[in-house]
Amino acid sequence: MTNKLVLVDGNSIAYRAFFALPLLNNDKGVYTNAVYGFTTMLLKVLEEEKPTHLMVAFDAGKTTFRHDTFKEYKGTRQKTPPELAEQLPIMRDLLNAFRIPYEEVENYEADDIIGTLAVKAAGKGWETKIFTGDKDLLQLVGEHVQVALTRKGITNVDTYDLEALDEKYGLAPEQIIDMKGLMGDSSDNIPGVPGVGEKTALKLLAAHKTVEGVYENLDQVSGKKMKEKLEANEEQALMSKKLATILTEAPIETNVEDLPVQEADQSALAALFNELGFQSLLNRIGAEAETKEDLKDLEVIIPEELTDEVLTEECALVVESLEDNYHHAAIIGAAAANKNGVYYLKPEMLQDPVFQEWAADPEKKKWVFNAKRAVVSLGWEEIKLDGAGFDVQMASYLLDPGASSHDMADIAERKSGLQVQHDEVVYGKGKKQQVPEEEKLSQHLGRKAAALLELKPALENELSENEQLELLIELEMPLSVILGRMEQHGVAIDKGELEDLGKSLTERLDAIEAKIHDLAGTTFNINSPKQLGEILFEKLQLPPIKKTKTGYSTSADVLEKLQDSHEIIPEILLYRQLGKLNSTYIEGLLKAVNDKTGRIHTIFNQALTQTGRLSSTEPNLQNIPIRLEEGRKIRHAFVPTREESVILAADYSQIELRVLAHISQDKNLLHAFQEDMDIHTKTAMDVFGVSADEVDGGMRRTAKAVNFGIVYGISDYGLSQSLGVTRKEAQSFIDKYFESYPGVKDYMDTIVEQARESGYVTTMMNRRRYLPEITSRNFNQRSFAERTAMNTPIQGSAADIIKKAMVDVDAALEESRLEAVMLLQVHDELIFEVSESQADELSELVSRVMESCVELDVPLKVDADYGKTWYDAK
DNA sequence: TCGTACACGC
DNA sequence: GACGTACGTGTACGAG
Numbered sequence: 001m002t003n004k005l006v007l008v009d010g011n012s013i014a015y016r017a018f019f020a021l022p023l024l025n026n027d028k029g030v031y032t033n034a035v036y037g038f039t040t041m042l043l044k045v046l047e048e049e050k051p052t053h054l055m056v057a058f059d060a061g062k063t064t065f066r067h068d069t070f071k072e073y074k075g076t077r078q079k080t081p082p083e084l085a086e087q088l089p090i091m092r093d094l095l096n097a098f099r100i101p102y103e104e105v106e107n108y109e110a111d112d113i114i115g116t117l118a119v120k121a122a123g124k125g126w127e128t129k130i131f132t133g134d135k136d137l138l139q140l141v142g143e144h145v146q147v148a149l150t151r152k153g154i155t156n157v158d159t160y161d162l163e164a165l166d167e168k169y170g171l172a173p174e175q176i177i178d179m180k181g182l183m184g185d186s187s188d189n190i191p192g193v194p195g196v197g198e199k200t201a202l203k204l205l206a207a208h209k210t211v212e213g214v215y216e217n218l219d220q221v222s223g224k225k226m227k228e229k230l231e232a233n234e235e236q237a238l239m240s241k242k243l244a245t246i247l248t249e250a251p252i253e254t255n256v257e258d259l260p261v262q263e264a265d266q267s268a269l270a271a272l273f274n275e276l277g278f279q280s281l282l283n284r285i286g287a288e289a290e291t292k293e294d295l296k297d298l299e300v301i302i303p304e305e306l307t308d309e310v311l312t313e314e315c316a317l318v319v320e321s322l323e324d325n326y327h328h329a330a331i332i333g334a335a336a337a338n339k340n341g342v343y344y345l346k347p348e349m350l351q352d353p354v355f356q357e358w359a360a361d362p363e364k365k366k367w368v369f370n371a372k373r374a375v376v377s378l379g380w381e382e383i384k385l386d387g388a389g390f391d392v393q394m395a396s397y398l399l400d401p402g403a404s405s406h407d408m409a410d411i412a413e414r415k416s417g418l419q420v421q422h423d424e425v426v427y428g429k430g431k432k433q434q435v436p437e438e439e440k441l442s443q444h445l446g447r448k449a450a451a452l453l454e455l456k457p458a459l460e461n462e463l464s465e466n467e468q469l470e471l472l473i474e475l476e477m478p479l480s481v482i483l484g485r486m487e488q489h490g491v492a493i494d495k496g497e498l499e500d501l502g503k504s505l506t507e508r509l510d511a512i513e514a515k516i517h518d519l520a521g522t523t524f525n526i527n528s529p530k531q532l533g534e535i536l537f538e539k540l541q542l543p544p545i546k547k548t549k550t551g552y553s554t555s556a557d558v559l560e561k562l563q564d565s566h567e568i569i570p571e572i573l574l575y576r577q578l579g580k581l582n583s584t585y586i587e588g589l590l591k592a593v594n595d596k597t598g599r600i601h602t603i604f605n606q607a608l609t610q611t612g613r614l615s616s617t618e619p620n621l622q623n624i625p626i627r628l629e630e631g632r633k634i635r636h637a638f639v640p641t642r643e644e645s646v647i648l649a650a651d652y653s654q655i656e657l658r659v660l661a662h663i664s665q666d667k668n669l670l671h672a673f674q675e676d677m678d679i680h681t682k683t684a685m686d687v688f689g690v691s692a693d694e695v696d697g698g699m700r701r702t703a704k705a706v707n708f709g710i711v712y713g714i715s716d717y718g719l720s721q722s723l724g725v726t727r728k729e730a731q732s733f734i735d736k737y738f739e740s741y742p743g744v745k746d747y748m749d750t751i752v753e754q755a756r757e758s759g760y761v762t763t764m765m766n767r768r769r770y771l772p773e774i775t776s777r778n779f780n781q782r783s784f785a786e787r788t789a790m791n792t793p794i795q796g797s798a799a800d801i802i803k804k805a806m807v808d809v810d811a812a813l814e815e816s817r818l819e820a821v822m823l824l825q826v827h828d829e830l831i832f833e834v835s836e837s838q839a840d841e842l843s844e845l846v847s848r849v850m851e852s853c854v855e856l857d858v859p860l861k862v863d864a865d866y867g868k869t870w871y872d873a874k
Numbered sequence: 875t876c877g878t879a880c881a882c883g884c
Numbered sequence: 885g886a887c888g889t890a891c892g893t894g895t896a897c898g899a900g
Binding site for chain 3: 711
């Protein structure tokens with residue numbers, strides 16, 4: 001077997017990694033992004049290339065032999081940023097731990113080391129692959145030498161051999177230096193011939209092979225100016241070529257045989273990864289995260305009897321169940337921690353009336369982790385939990401919704417001195433998940449409870465400093481109880497209705513499938529984008545409009561463009577639409593109906609989204625179809641639990657734009673809502689400069705998309721996609737919008753400026769979102785952060801408002817004589833069930849409370865309606 | 875088991 | 885001048 005040598009251009013890869021990744025740092029404030037990128041690249045190389053020999057070359061010192069030729073060589077290069085410089089020594093530690101040799105040679109660049117070794121290896125008939133971000137190294141490509149150039153990020157590379165190089169540039173490797181000689185290289189301050197760029201250089205070399213060849217045939221060069229430029233810079237061109245030439249005879253003692261790949265020093269590597277905080281890489285090398293302190297230390301008492309020493313007035317409480325879905329999940333144990341100690345409570349102790357009385361007492365305050373989970377999982381066992389006054393998970397979420405995790409173990413790691421193991425480590429995952437023996441379980445739960453006790457005051461302090469305590473105590477905590485009740489109550493489903501819809505869907509799908517196969521002339525899986533792409537773009541020869549990473553795009557917008565070019569297309573679109581309805585909504589919802597209750601019990605995630613909205617899972621009841629009639633029919637299956645009841649839906653009209661009017665104080669927008677105008681028509685009037693009766697359907701649709709863009713923070717590109725216009729046109733709509741609503745423009749500018757200064761934005765109720773990328777050098781990251789800065793206060797404040805409305809409505813219902821149940825929240829809409837006789841009264845109450853739960857400078861408007869099913873509540 | 879492509883809601 | 889562009893969830897496919 002031939003040997004395979006991999007040579008890595010250390011400085012080049014480090015630079016690439018540094019600029020490609022956000023400025024990460026570990027818990028000690030040391031920047032780690034370049035090291036991280038470098039490491040992932042090394043791991044990938046080891047895994048995929050499986051080299052027999054490997055080394056990393058670094059540049060040494062500031063000056064090299066090239067400076068003798070040209071003292072301004074690399075003269076314009078900016079100093080290595082200090083954030084990167086401090087990472088270079090760590091990379092050497094890393095290589096030592098990997099047992100990968102590295103080398104730097106005084107007076108020479110990494111390129112020269114690589115070139116020399118590549119030549120040595122080629123002489124022995126070895127295969128060599130060079131990893132770099134520097135195109136110069138392409139000159140080393142040869143029969144046995146490939147060069148992998150980083151493309152985007154660091155692990156993504158384009159590999160060049162002789163053939164690929166010829167294909168891309170039409171050049172042989174040795175001509176790379178001729179190209180550099182002619183066009184120069186601004187990053188290395190190689191002058192070249194001024195006025196000659198890549199295009200000209202390639203043209204000249206195609207005709208005359210080398211720099212020397214160009215000058216020998218100067219009379220054949222077309223263009224007077226070009227000839228003059230070349231003539232005037234002959235010496236400079238030759239010098240530039242020399243500068244760009246990589247030395248393949250650098251004085252290096254190392255032989256390629258000295259560089260065999262060795263086993264990494266696992267313990268050194270694990271120690272380094274731990275220090276750097278590379279959790280994911282620890283997993284990848286199969287090592288475990290280090291433990292800060294001895295896990296055996298904690299004293300956990302297993303009480304014989306529950307006394308008021310165990311269950312105190314202020315007490316951390318852990319209620320553990322394993323399944324993600326806590327509805328009807330078995331509680332495997334509990335723990336309490338307070339000033340007296342840490343206690344493990346066996347599951348059967350939860351049945352003790354002493355526990356139940358304490359749990360139900362709102363005066364006995366409990367500090368918990370995910371209050372809703374505790375309330376609902378106890379609730380299913382008929383145990384009432386009240387007085388859950390502080391939720392550590394919620395606190396962590398409110399402090400920084402963008403934090404990498406809100407796991408107990410991670411929060412404890414970040415914010416306390418106590419070590420809590422990850423659930424996955426204690427219980428296992430997937431099929432291997434199981435309840436451990438009591439000793440292990442009591443330790444784990446005891447640690448969680450102890451950590452809660454310690455975390456509560458710490459996080460309370462942080463919240464208080466951010467003025468977010470009210471948000472937690474007055475809004476999210478009461479809301480979690482309400483949401484828990486909604487989840488546990490569930491939504492009744494008419495299974496027969498779903499089954500009937502499913503039957504007719506399946507029949508139609510079968511017919512459409514047959515038709516598609518017929519039109520295609522073969523049977524294939526329509527649900528497979530790969531197979532569908534092959535049929536459409538190869539067999540049927542339709543023009544592929546867009547590509548994805550893996551092949552042809554077959555997304556709806558692509559297919560819509562092909563609508564008229566083949567009669568198979570509309571059938572495929574219909575097949576997709578109906579297939580989605582059948583698999584997700586018919587089959588999916590039927591599977592989600594609980595056997596015991598006959599209802600669907602979703603789980604609202606209250607600590608997930610970056611804006612403060614809720615999300616809904618298992619199943620997601622926030623994306624039930626409504627826009628197309630076919631799908632809307634699904635809502636027929638959402639029914640009240642009692643025959644005599646109805647479903648009532650109350651939704652805020654344009655809440656985000658009203659919030660925008662309030663926050664920005666734009667006079668035009670405020671006025672529009674104060675006069676209760678149709679906002680999309682109003683926007684169309686302003687953007688197109690026409691009167692109300694001149695606004696046609698197209699103008700209103702455009703205006704609506706613009707408003708949508710403002711609310712969701714999409715870019716000119718996003719708007720152009722949704723309108724099917726060019727980016728320029730989209731941008732001009734945005735410009736006109738800002739001309740008409742200058743207050744909105746001011747707000748957008750101000751909020752971005754604020755975000756840059758403080759690093760975060762806030763909502764009306766002091767929800768926060770950090771935007772570190774707002775100072776990024778990467779245009780995309782920065783633009784995204786800027787749009788987020790504009791959008792989050794709008795969407796987040798709307799989320800605040802409906803959450804407040806839910807708390808207020810719940811209280812109002814409590815006081816009223818109405819027997820209504822809140823079932824769902826869908827971002828700007830609340831769904832209830834109520835007996836038909838009380839429906840009008842409920843409608844009036846809900847609308848009133850929703851409209852008055854906060855006081856804005858524009859009115860809030862609610863539309864409410866009810867009917868026998870969710871479909872009819874429109 | 876995981877990543878990708880696609881489609882649904884707001 | 886290119887970059888690759890609201891969020892969140894679920895299903896199906898196909899590679900490992």
